[in-house]
Amino acid sequence: MTNFYFNNDPAKLPDYSDTCHPVQIFNTHDYNISKHSIASRSLFNNIRKLGVNIDADAIDLITIATAVTAAETFERRGNAADAWSRVMHLHIPVNNETKWNNLSGELGSILNFLTGDQWEFTFSKTTLPIPSPIVSKASKTRLSSLKGLNCICLFSGGLDSAVGAIDILNGNSMHKPLLLSHAYRGDGVKQNDIKKLLKAKYGELSYSISPKLMSGLKGKTDVTMRGRSFNFLAMAVLGISALRNANSDDSISTIIVPENGYISINPPLTRRRIGSHSTRTTHPYFLSRLEKLLGDAGFNIKFVNPYQFKTKGEMLAECIDQAAIAKAIPLSVSCSHWHRKHKQCGHCVPCLIRRSSIHHAGFTQDALYVSQNINLIYGEKDTRDDLLAVQTAIIRLSKTKDYKGWIRQSGSLPEDSATRIKLESTIKRGLQEVDTFLKVNKVS
Numbered sequence: 325m326t327n328f329y330f331n332n333d334p335a336k337l338p339d340y341s342d343t344c345h346p347v348q349i350f351n352t353h354d355y356n357i358s359k360h361s362i363a364s365r366s367l368f369n370n371i372r373k374l375g376v377n378i379d380a381d382a383i384d385l386i387t388i389a390t391a392v393t394a395a396e397t398f399e400r401r402g403n404a405a406d407a408w409s410r411v412m413h414l415h416i417p418v419n420n421e422t423k424w425n426n427l428s429g430e431l432g433s434i435l436n437f438l439t440g441d442q443w444e445f446t447f448s449k450t451t452l453p454i455p456s457p458i459v460s461k462a463s464k465t466r467l468s469s470l471k472g473l474n475c476i477c478l479f480s481g482g483l484d485s486a487v488g489a490i491d492i493l494n495g496n497s498m499h500k501p502l503l504l505s506h507a508y509r510g511d512g513v514k515q516n517d518i519k520k521l522l523k524a525k526y527g528e529l530s531y532s533i534s535p536k537l538m539s540g541l542k543g544k545t546d547v548t549m550r551g552r553s554f555n556f557l558a559m560a561v562l563g564i565s566a567l568r569n570a571n572s573d574d575s576i577s578t579i580i581v582p583e584n585g586y587i588s589i590n591p592p593l594t595r596r597r598i599g600s601h602s603t604r605t606t607h608p609y610f611l612s613r614l615e616k617l618l619g620d621a622g623f624n625i626k627f628v629n630p631y632q633f634k635t636k637g638e639m640l641a642e643c644i645d646q647a648a649i650a651k652a653i654p655l656s657v658s659c660s661h662w663h664r665k666h667k668q669c670g671h672c673v674p675c676l677i678r679r680s681s682i683h684h685a686g687f688t689q690d691a692l693y694v695s696q697n698i699n700l701i702y703g704e705k706d707t708r709d710d711l712l713a714v715q716t717a718i719i720r721l722s723k724t725k726d727y728k729g730w731i732r733q734s735g736s737l738p739e740d741s742a743t744r745i746k747l748e749s750t751i752k753r754g755l756q757e758v759d760t761f762l763k764v765n766k767v768s
Contacts, residue, residue, distance in 0.1 A: 381621065394533070421447040469528075486653075611627045
């Protein structure tokens with residue numbers, strides 16, 4: 325087990341050892357990268373620049389998310405006993421340590437489902453004051469931009485989030501969103517290019533946790549990022565706090581999570597992919613449990629995925645502004661390997677589903693892929709694993725047709741039978757899109 329200790333004050337952090345990893349968070353003190361790893365150095369300044377008060381509970385949640393993201397980045401899966409499931413104990417200072425210690429068991433369980441790791445938490449009382457708004461002309465402008473907004477919409481720069489933003493802002497939606505983005509290196513340009521296609525007023529909040537290892541450990545990071553959606557959703561809750569205080573409206577509660585239903589469920593293509601080898605970042609079981617946890621913590625939050633029962637191809641085909649989404653397609657990123665080389669590989673599962681959905685919707689313009697030719701992917705040992713896994717699932721299900729049993733392997737499903745039938749149908753149609761695409765490209 326690795327104990328991670330977090331604090332904004334480096335004097336309160338222990339020394340590094342093989343089982344103790346100190347991480348300095350936020351930017352209240354100078355840091356020595358040779359002694360401590362760091363995370364969320366710019367986050368408090370970005371929050372203060374909003375020009376509005378943020379509730380202490382929301383600050384606690386993003387502090388926890390900072391710690392989870394940092395630990396997940398700094399603890400390599402290859403060092404785990406089974407080379408996958410890590411054991412981590414996080415020591416985190418918060419404003420309401422009693423509440424979070426009471427919820428720590430459920431929080432750990434939810435993250436276990438999301439990431440496949442074992443999480444433990446100990447919360448202590450923070451000495452860090454709640455960040456106060458910056459008073460300036462720029463912050464007043466930012467505060468003014470929050471007026472009239474009534475929800476958060478996650479905006480990653482991916483194709484699904486592009487559809488979500490276009491449907492809301494180029495149609496007749498009652499939603500007036502604050503678009504929330506995580507500023508991974510290289511994502512900002514993509515996100516801004518897509519935003520140019522949006523026609524109605526919206527707000528913007530971009531943030532970065534930017535975990536950085538201490539100098540003696542440089543390069544020894546993990547890239548699986550199974551817990552990234554907890555980070556994203558925690559920041560969305562902070563955005564809700566900003567909107568409520570800016571508009572003096574405590575009823576604002578909606579966080580829109582635009583994700584196609586196939587990837588949301590993400591059933592394991594083969595037996596070895598059961599569990600966290602298939603990501604669960606927007607699985608309805610994860611979102612429902614997190615929503616309940618947040619309710620128990622005093623947050624009135626509602627996660628909404630308007631595309632839960634649509635395939636990616638259906639999202640594109642039914643997007644309210646076809647001209648805008650046609651332009652957004654080559655600007656967007658779907659690849660699971662994007663952040664390694666800033667190129668979409670073309671052969672991972674998200675790329676295969678993306679390419680199949682674009683074919684299904686009848687669009688011809690797409691981004692360039694490293695592996696452009698599907699048949700060449702099939703012939704290369706280094707690139708064909710996901711393609712072979714998809715084909716295996718297609719063949720297996722053509723014989724058994726047990727979609728219901730298959731999707732249950734990715735996690736518990738809602739008890740309502742009508743919802744389960746809709747999910748089963750969505751998964752079936754999503755896989756059919758891929759099958760059709762592969763046949764057109766003569767992959768067999």
